Amino acid sequence: MGRWLASLACACIWPAWAAGAAGDAAGPAGVTPEESRAIATLGPWPPPRRRDPGNRVSGQPLAIELGRQLFRDPRMSAVSYIACVTCHQPDRAFTDSKARAHGMGDLPRNTPALANLSLQHWYGWGGGADSVWMASIRPILDSREFDGSGALVVRLFAREPELAACYRRVFGASPLVDPERTVINVGKALAAFVETLVTARTPFDEFRDAIVRGDARGAAAYPDAALRGLRLFVGRGGCIACHSGPNFSDGRFHAGTAPADGIAAAVERSLHDNGRLRDARDLLASRFNLRGAYNDDPSRRNAAATRGLRLDAAMAGRFRTPSLRNVAVTAPYFHDGRTDRLADAARHAGAPAAEPLRIGEVDDLAAFLSTLTDAHGARRPWNPAGLTDCR
Ligand code: HEC
Numbered sequence: 001m002g003r004w005l006a007s008l009a010c011a012c013i014w015p016a017w018a019a020g021a022a023g024d025a026a027g028p029a030g031v032t033p034e035e036s037r038a039i040a041t042l043g044p045w046p047p048p049r050r051r052d053p054g055n056r057v058s059g060q061p062l063a064i065e066l067g068r069q070l071f072r073d074p075r076m077s078a079v080s081y082i083a084c085v086t087c088h089q090p091d092r093a094f095t096d097s098k099a100r101a102h103g104m105g106d107l108p109r110n111t112p113a114l115a116n117l118s119l120q121h122w123y124g125w126g127g128g129a130d131s132v133w134m135a136s137i138r139p140i141l142d143s144r145e146f147d148g149s150g151a152l153v154v155r156l157f158a159r160e161p162e163l164a165a166c167y168r169r170v171f172g173a174s175p176l177v178d179p180e181r182t183v184i185n186v187g188k189a190l191a192a193f194v195e196t197l198v199t200a201r202t203p204f205d206e207f208r209d210a211i212v213r214g215d216a217r218g219a220a221a222y223p224d225a226a227l228r229g230l231r232l233f234v235g236r237g238g239c240i241a242c243h244s245g246p247n248f249s250d251g252r253f254h255a256g257t258a259p260a261d262g263i264a265a266a267v268e269r270s271l272h273d274n275g276r277l278r279d280a281r282d283l284l285a286s287r288f289n290l291r292g293a294y295n296d297d298p299s300r301r302n303a304a305a306t307r308g309l310r311l312d313a314a315m316a317g318r319f320r321t322p323s324l325r326n327v328a329v330t331a332p333y334f335h336d337g338r339t340d341r342l343a344d345a346a347r348h349a350g351a352p353a354a355e356p357l358r359i360g361e362v363d364d365l366a367a368f369l370s371t372l373t374d375a376h377g378a379r380r381p382w383n384p385a386g387l388t389d390c391r
């Protein structure tokens with residue numbers, strides 16, 4: 001009753017409310033100092049822009065524009081109707097709403113939303129690429145996606161003098177001479193574009209900044225259910241152990257994310273897709289990784305993690321922690337798209353020792369995750385860098 005009365009008046013008299021709800025040390029919205037510190041680590045947002053040192057055209061406006069044009073061009077695919085946008089659709093948060101992707105053939109995995117990728121180090125669910133440009137080359141050559149080739153990519157430029165002129169301006173060479181080099185450079189232009197896809201500030205970011213400032217009035221605008229979910233997220237739910245930092249991802253690979261549908265299904269799944277183990281093996285075997293000749297970083301410091309990578313049986317069945325920014329608009333969830341419901345996805349894991357989450361708590365977690373959606377939601381701006389042509 002006292003709590004109910006206090007919450008009616010909460011915006012103005014928070015110290016009294018907080019003292020009742022969470023002890024003397026509570027700050028704005030009743031969060032404890034420990035919770036405040038954890039919440040602070042989930043920002044600030046947006047992050048500083050970062051150039052990829054391994055991609056010499058990263059951040060260059062002309063390269064971004066070339067990448068933007070190529071991203072929607074289906075003519076690099078064997079059948080001339082599959083493009084990056086076929087699966088990464090701007091009006092669906094750069095994903096495709098399917099459980100698992102389909103190009104020239106079926107893929108075993110869900111199409112990830114392309115956003116905030118500069119904050120990752122390994123790309124793909126199992127980290128099969130160590131740069132955004134390597135991840136952008138794979139679909140062109142994969143027989144289940146474009147089923148393309150160097151020859152097809154060169155043919156596109158041979159038929160399109162304007163595109164070829166744009167390529168020459170960006171890379172200072174003809175796209176018609178060396179097909180492998182052209183494919184690599186196309187990957188780097190695509191990556192320059194993909195890196196510009198970032199999500200904007202969200203209601204959660206406003207709340208987080210208010211907590212950091214000690215601004216009770218600002219914090220009071222945050223919905224109660226979301227606040228309860230957030231406290232679970234940083235507390236008993238154990239989520240922040242992996243979904244950490246401003247991008248809600250530690251960038252690492254984890255197993256043991258207990259699936260909602262039981263252990264037998266989990267075993268079955270790992271037979272189909274052993275995640276990090278296979279992808280790390282493929283990464284090490286590829287000449288397109290950062291150890292190879294196409295890495296543009298003269299210091300080659302960016303290759304340290306790839307050089308240090310060792311295959312290990314424990315990698316089997318692990319997947320990269322996905323970012324949770326805009327997660328409410330990127331269903332289906334998990335590497336295999338096994339559920340459409342955010343509440344089911346929110347329940348998948350948690351600190352192993354913690355008592356299982358109750359139904360109401362799962363709903364609170366989903367309410368919190370929904371406050372990680374920015375104003376664009378699923379309809380992403382198609383030209384975030386504001387470019388118009390390649391002249
Ligand atoms: C047939 C559907 C499909 C097409 C076409 C496609 N992708 Fe993807 N994309 C995926 C899937 C599925 C993954 C996850 C791959 C994995 O886990 O190995 C992915 C992953 C990625 C990633 C890594 C994202 C991350 O979070 O690590 C990037 C970058 C990417 N794609 C860019 C592109 C570009 C650029 C193109 C066009 C050249 C493209 N994709 C075409 C389905 C597709």
Ligand code: HEC
Pocket residue numbers: 233237238239240241242243253254255256257319320321322323324327330332333334335336342345346347348349350351365369
């Ligand atoms: C041990 C590390 C770990 C912990 C702890 C953890 N997660 Fe995850 N989370 C992951 C990984 C890894 C995946 C991807 C698993 C897969 O695709 O098979 C994932 C996937 C998700 C997804 C689906 C996202 C998408 O785009 O597909 C949601 C939502 C999610 N986690 C929320 C939570 C919440 C809420 C908690 C706390 C109750 C939590 N996670 C705890 C590692 C973790």
